[in-house]
Amino acid sequence: MQLALLLQRTRFYRRNNEKSCYPTGSQFHGGNKLIPGPFTYHPPSSVAEAIAVLAAHGDEARPLAGGHSLIPMMKLRMATPEHLVDLGAIKELSGIRADGADLVIGATTTQAELIKSDLLAAKAPIIRETALQIADPQIRSKGTLGGNVANGDPGNDMPAVMQCLNARYVLHGKGGERIVAARDFYQGAYFTALQEGEILVAVRIPTPAAGHGSSYEKLKRKIGDYATAATAVILTVSGGKVASAAVTLTNVASTPLFAEEAGRLVIGSACDAATIKRAAEAAKAITDPATDGRGTAAYRREMAGVMTARALVKAFARAKTGA
Ligand code: FAD
Numbered sequence: 001m002q003l004a005l006l007l008q009r010t011r012f013y014r015r016n017n018e019k020s021c022y023p024t025g026s027q028f029h030g031g032n033k034l035i036p037g038p039f040t041y042h043p044p045s046s047v048a049e050a051i052a053v054l055a056a057h058g059d060e061a062r063p064l065a066g067g068h069s070l071i072p073m074m075k076l077r078m079a080t081p082e083h084l085v086d087l088g089a090i091k092e093l094s095g096i097r098a099d100g101a102d103l104v105i106g107a108t109t110t111q112a113e114l115i116k117s118d119l120l121a122a123k124a125p126i127i128r129e130t131a132l133q134i135a136d137p138q139i140r141s142k143g144t145l146g147g148n149v150a151n152g153d154p155g156n157d158m159p160a161v162m163q164c165l166n167a168r169y170v171l172h173g174k175g176g177e178r179i180v181a182a183r184d185f186y187q188g189a190y191f192t193a194l195q196e197g198e199i200l201v202a203v204r205i206p207t208p209a210a211g212h213g214s215s216y217e218k219l220k221r222k223i224g225d226y227a228t229a230a231t232a233v234i235l236t237v238s239g240g241k242v243a244s245a246a247v248t249l250t251n252v253a254s255t256p257l258f259a260e261e262a263g264r265l266v267i268g269s270a271c272d273a274a275t276i277k278r279a280a281e282a283a284k285a286i287t288d289p290a291t292d293g294r295g296t297a298a299y300r301r302e303m304a305g306v307m308t309a310r311a312l313v314k315a316f317a318r319a320k321t322g323a
Contacts (some may be wrong), residue, residue: 003143036074045298047093047172050085053159054197055174057083058107063199064088065108065147068139069156075209093146093201096120102250107146110191113138114145126214126232133216136224149182149208152190155226159186160248160256161216164232167205173198185253209244212236217311218250219303223292227251228294229303231259231283233311235266237319241264247279247312252287253295254302262308271316279312280305 042061044050054061058083061083073079087093093108096117103113103123114120114131121128124147134140134148135156148158149169162169163184169185171178173195179195182203187193194200208214218230234307236243245263250256268277289300 010143011168030204034075034116036071037077037080039074039081040083041086042083043089045091047090047199050087051089051173051197051201052200053083056070059196061085061197063121063150066110066139067144067147068135068143069147069151069153087146087199090102098207099204101207105145105203105205107150107200107202108144108307109146111135111140111145111148113145115140117121124165124205124214126161126164126216126234126309127158129214129220130157130216130232133157133218133220133230139224144145145203146200149185149203150192150194152186152188152192153254154189154254155251156229156308157216157218157227159243160250162203162205162231163230163256163258164214164234164246165205165208166246166247167201167203170202170204171195171198172201173267180205183258189254208234210235211319213315214320215312215314215319217307222246226294229287229289229300229307231304231307231311233315235263235265235312235315235319236315240320241268241270242316245312247308249283249287249304249308252286252300259285259286261286266312266316271312276312280309283308 042053043268060081064082064084064086065132070079087108094106096105096109096119098119111131111134115128122179132219144156148156151161165183168179170226173178174197185193212234214234216232219228229252231249235245245266247259247262249257249259262279265282284301284305287301289297289306291297294300
């Protein structure tokens with residue numbers, strides 16, 4: 001189902017898309033389905049330069065980050081950009097820092113760098129916990145946060161986590177800067193609020209309250225797999241009761257889901273079994289998973305509830321113990 005949606009929806013998909021001639025410039029030629037089609041490679045050294053190249057080539061150009069989603073799609077001819085704009089050499093796009101009340105993560109910061117960051121481990125440990133559940137160390141050493149959240153694949157793990165953290169995406173394009181909330185960014189499988197020629201430059205995360213508890217619970221068939229269902233939870237506890245809570249879901253609909261009602265239901269509770277059950281049911285109710293190799297729609301919906309219950313219990317325990 002996910003593949004079918006991608007085939008229908010990706011703007012770059014072309015039927016019979018082998019090119020009869022190759023673009024000029026620095027070229028790569030693909031002769032079969034194991035190698036991407038031909039493209040011109042552009043390595044800009046600034047965001048302004050990258051935006052200019054993207055603007056010059058319109059929908060034939062695409063940003064390239066770690067390449068771990070885009071290159072496989074190019075090999076399968078599900079994406080056939082004629083120009084790849086490699087963001088890797090743009091220094092201003094990388095790094096993790098605190099900026100006032102926000103944590104700011106540059107778009108090309110790799111998943112491995114997220115795992116290594118002491119700042120994130122101290123202030124928003126759910127990012128490290130989630131990054132450790134993405135793929136494997138080799139992929140994480142190249143795959144970026146920006147690529148993971150801009151990709152629009154409902155199977156990517158970071159979008160739901162960014163929604164849980166109420167992050168904002170900083171986008172730059174010909175028209176200047178725009179900021180879009182992660183909760184408003186995802187419109188459908190592979191459809192996001194990114195406009196043609198725009199680059200995600202950074203993710204801004206309101207620093208979670210000290211002493212909060214969080215958890216990312218992901219059910220997968222094996223190490224390195226995308227989620228059958230996954231849930232992110234961030235909550236705070238005051239006087240033994242939940243004071244605030246956010247719950248979001250991965251890969252149980254065509255977009256990540258903000259399970260607002262599930263979060264609301266646990267506020268004021270001590271996460272007793274009955275409340276957890278109600279919250280898990282509320283999370284399940286907003287899912288619309290596909291039947292695919294990871295299970296039937298009914299099974300995946302059920303697992304969304306199970307992951308939600310586990311994540312709530314773990315986040316509550318962590319908030320209480322400060323773990
Ligand atoms: P790329 O592949 O370079 O780009 C992805 C898309 O985002 C492209 O359309 C590109 O144009 C666009 N893009 C990239 N950066 C920007 C930007 N700054 N601004 C605008 N557009 C941009 N991911 C998970 O979340 N969970 C998993 O369990 C998981 N398992 C995987 C297993 C395997 C075997 C593989 C190969 C990949 C897996 N991934 C998984 C995907 C991986 O995390 C990718 O790294 C990630 O989805 C994309 O990041 P990237 O930096 O590689 O982006």
